[in-house]
């Protein structure tokens with residue numbers, strides 16, 4: 001029949017500075033470098049190796065030298081583009097490398113870079129490229145991801161940082177090992193601005209300690225990725241991030257308005273360079289549905305891994321008496337509900353204990369690393385071990401069953417829970 005046609009493999013000859021772009025809609029697509037040199041978002045392709053791209057992948061294979069590629073399968077879109085900003089990205093990468101060399105010589109901090117821009121301009125891809133170029137120069141930069149919705153480090157609703165020591169996988173981007181993650185619990189910064197600012201600051205402190213302990217991380221610097229919300233508090237939080245992470249290079253993708261606002265607001269700090277960087281014409285807009293599906297997939301792969309690297313989560317019961325679960329924040333009373341002259345207190349970062357009940361079913365909890373039983377305020381400024389999903393609640397037996405992530409974090413998580421550890425509840 002007509003429906004099950006299998007496309008013949010195609011060979012593409014790319015000139016210097018061209019890229020082959022494709023988007024995988026259904027069946028996986030394979031790409032192979034058969035001659036010359038090429039890279040995918042800054043990671044060099046191995047000659048002859050067939051790389052497989054799964055549903056949802058939107059990628060470009062770029063060549064600085066010219067190459068021959070072979071494509072197998074039927075992507076939704078496939079075309080060669082000769083206009084790309086890759087030379088500009090490479091030059092930026094080289095300038096950053098110059099700053100790292102200088103930092104190394106003078107025992108100073110390497111460049112702390114923040115990448116900003118509206119949604120779908122290629123911020124995450126650009127960070128990936130810059131990190132790859134740094135690693136290819138034998139640097140070990142820190143990658144901070146402040147994006148709650150489409151973050152690259154862990155499941156949605158959290159922010160974190162990780163040391164990048166190896167180039168990204170061609171197929172699955174960076175292998176994230178031992179990230180430092182802070183719990184937020186919402187998908188947009190506006191939901192709890194006090195909390196967002198506090199955890200950004202705490203994350204920045206951890207990053208600073210890492211640099212203090214390991215000079216080569218300090219010289220390598222930081223790349224901070226941000227969310228695409230660049231107005232109102234979204235914009236304010238970019239300014240706050242610039243301060244917390246001691247940013248000295250701000251790279252604004254695509255949007256002139258954001259660029260000029262940042263230039264204006266950072267004028268008093270001449271040490272901070274703000275540059276406008278063009279976006280790639282290959283960047284693909286993603287629909288609301290696609291984003292939400294990506295978030296679900298992030299959660300699924302946290303617990304179950306990927307086809308290439310599956311994980312096997314298991315379930316265990318914890319009696320209600322053995323843990324405390326909290327929610328961060330309770331609604332502030334409007335001043336109009338209070339006696340005249342009284343102001344309501346800010347409860348948005350207070351830990352509120354919650355009674356285990358069927359309401360926690362199918363929720364994901366963060367396990368706090370905080371060990372202080374007395375000082376609950378410390379919990380939000382402490383990073384988390386990982387996540388568990390509540391799969392059953394038995395009110396009669398007073399136990400809850402959790403599905404747990406099955407790799408190295410587990411013993412700690414579990415010990416922490418058995419010691420009566422804290423669990424932080426995401427919002428419903």
Ligand code: ADP
Nearest residue numbers: 058059060120121122123124125280282283284
């Ligand atoms: P942002 O972080 O600004 O929202 P992303 O970096 O996530 O944007 O890019 C959006 C989508 O576009 C991603 O799926 C990414 O893989 C894809 N993309 C980025 N650059 C290119 C390119 N040059 N060719 C094809 N697809 C690209």
Ligand code: MG
Nearest residue numbers: 123124147150
């Ligand atoms: Mg992004």
